[in-house]
Amino acid sequence: MERVILHSDCNSFYASVECLHRPEIREKPVAVGGDVEQRHGIILTKNQIAKRYHVKTGEALWQARQKCPDLVIVPPNYELYMRFSQMARRIYRDYTDLVEPFGLDEAWLDVTADSRGRDGMTIAEEIRGRIKNELGITVSIGVSYNKIFAKLGSDYKKPDAITRVGKDNYREIAWPLPCSDLLYVGRATKRKLERYGIHTIGDLANTPERTLRGWFGKWGEVLSCFANGLDCSPVARYGNQPTVKSVGNSTTTPRDLKNDEDVKIILYVLAGSVARRLREQGFKGRTVCISVRDNQLFSFTRQHTLGSYTNITSEISDAGLGLFRKHYRWERPIRSIGISMADLVPDTVPSQANLYRDEAGRERLEHLDRAVDWLKNRFGSFAVQPAVLLTDRQLSGFDPKKDHTIHPVGYF
Amino acid sequence: MSCKRYVDVIARFYEDGRLLPLAIWWADGVMYEIDRVLDVRPAASLKAGGAGIRYTCRIQGREKYLWREQDRWFVEAKQNAG
Ligand SMILES: [Mg+2]
Numbered sequence: 086m087e088r089v090i091l092h093s094d095c096n097s098f099y100a101s102v103e104c105l106h107r108p109e110i111r112e113k114p115v116a117v118g119g120d121v122e123q124r125h126g127i128i129l130t131k132n133q134i135a136k137r138y139h140v141k142t143g144e145a146l147w148q149a150r151q152k153c154p155d156l157v158i159v160p161p162n163y164e165l166y167m168r169f170s171q172m173a174r175r176i177y178r179d180y181t182d183l184v185e186p187f188g189l190d191e192a193w194l195d196v197t198a199d200s201r202g203r204d205g206m207t208i209a210e211e212i213r214g215r216i217k218n219e220l221g222i223t224v225s226i227g228v229s230y231n232k233i234f235a236k237l238g239s240d241y242k243k244p245d246a247i248t249r250v251g252k253d254n255y256r257e258i259a260w261p262l263p264c265s266d267l268l269y270v271g272r273a274t275k276r277k278l279e280r281y282g283i284h285t286i287g288d289l290a291n292t293p294e295r296t297l298r299g300w301f302g303k304w305g306e307v308l309s310c311f312a313n314g315l316d317c318s319p320v321a322r323y324g325n326q327p328t329v330k331s332v333g334n335s336t337t338t339p340r341d342l343k344n345d346e347d348v349k350i351i352l353y354v355l356a357g358s359v360a361r362r363l364r365e366q367g368f369k370g371r372t373v374c375i376s377v378r379d380n381q382l383f384s385f386t387r388q389h390t391l392g393s394y395t396n397i398t399s400e401i402s403d404a405g406l407g408l409f410r411k412h413y414r415w416e417r418p419i420r421s422i423g424i425s426m427a428d429l430v431p432d433t434v435p436s437q438a439n440l441y442r443d444e445a446g447r448e449r450l451e452h453l454d455r456a457v458d459w460l461k462n463r464f465g466s467f468a469v470q471p472a473v474l475l476t477d478r479q480l481s482g483f484d485p486k487k488d489h490t491i492h493p494v495g496y497f
Numbered sequence: 498m499s500c501k502r503y504v505d506v507i508a509r510f511y512e513d514g515r516l517l518p519l520a521i522w523w524a525d526g527v528m529y530e531i532d533r534v535l536d537v538r539p540a541a542s543l544k545a546g547g548a549g550i551r552y553t554c555r556i557q558g559r560e561k562y563l564w565r566e567q568d569r570w571f572v573e574a575k576q577n578a579g
Binding site for chain 2: 105106107108168169172217218219220221222
């Protein structure tokens with residue numbers, strides 16, 4: 086059966102929430118700017134008026150002021166944005182409990198089984214109206230039969246608009262768009278595709294999957310699926326989540342851990358599920374915390390704050406392992422171990438560090454994680470495992486996302 | 498120039514969990530009794546700049562909106578209202 090999936094995206098979210106609360110700046114160019122990495126503030130979002138001056142997300146505040154001297158820059162108020170985000174999600178949940186948030190301001194909804202038999206466009210229209218009346222901001226919504234095209238639809242026309250991308254019209258709507266409009270296609274992938282003469286989503290769709298796999302590995306398979314509307318990843322179900330302060334996992338291991346290699350395996354599994362939950366909930370974190378308990382039940386915790394926010398498995402697990410090596414002397418074997426990420430920010434906050442660091446390398450890591458998420462959603466948690474986990478099946482053979490040994494939020 | 502005015506409110510929690518305002522305590526010390534709550538719904542106020550639960554109240558024969566925004570209550574005040 087063909088699914089009915091909506092992707093709803095709050096337009097210029099932070100700026101819209103600020104403008105709602107400050108009637109006096111509504112008719113002016115407005116941007117929300119933050120001191121994301123200490124000294125140098127950057128633009129986080131801007132309203133429609135500021136867009137006309139070509140103010141861009143991620144650029145330095147001084148650059149933006151040069152383009153638009155009257156720009157009103159307000160500091161971010163994440164608590165307020167979280168409240169509005171939750172109000173929006175509450176509205177979505179009136180239509181389905183299959184609501185998957187993507188960052189604070191976006192969500193997918195699977196409304197295939199609408200109890201009142203309404204079609205996707207009708208529901209989208211109702212949601213658009215309710216967000217406007219109840220939150221005082223606008224959304225654009227894409228209506229499609231898969232998550233990727235639904236997301237394209239919500240980008241297609243904004244603000245305050247609805248676009249349907251169906252099996253009958255995706256070639257006209259989606260295919261002429263540049264590849265970089267596809268979810269997860271960042272600058273590095275875009276540049277690589279361009280080198281091969283692939284510019285539009287249609288170009289990508291008409292490239293044989295084998296060719297793409299040759300260029301990108303597993304990621305190529307995912308790209309091909311996306312472009313052809315074959316993505317069948319489900320809209321995840323989320324309960325009414327409290328505001329998350331930290332995301333962590335810990336486990337009592339199947340056998341005592343005896344050396345760094347054992348710990349590396351367990352931390353990798355745990356970090357993978359922490360990173361996955363961060364991504365699912367739209368967060369990045371900066372403070373890594375490990376908790377260790379030995380077989381005499383002596384325990385300790387240690388934490389370390391990273392240079393930048395991350396939700397990348399290998400970065401989290403490396404930091405955890407680094408902490409462990411620094412603080413554990415192997416006087417006794419280990420009975421249980423945990424890792425968590427705190428100091429969370431929405432993953433829509435661009436990190437200025439990204440502008441200078443090895444951007445392509447980071448994007449590759451994020452893609453790797455995304456591709457793994459995607460395969461796991463499709464085939465279950467054991468479908469894809471990094472080589473480190475294959476060294477000891479007994480140790481790595483637990484599924485921290487499903488097993489009851491997980492202690493979610495706030496366990497330590 | 499915002500016309501958002503936070504106000505003191507006397508309200509009643511009912512045993513079924515509902516919360517309804519009974520009176521607004523204006524800054525000048527005058528208390529306005531709410532004759533009846535006509536409607537309760539989530540709504541934004543573009544005029545005052547905020548969003549929350551909006552109570553449509555009848556006060557001295559006239560309909561007035563009163564908002565509950567998390568733990569605080571506000572009304573859309575006239576520009577020149579003290
Ligand atoms: Mg948005």
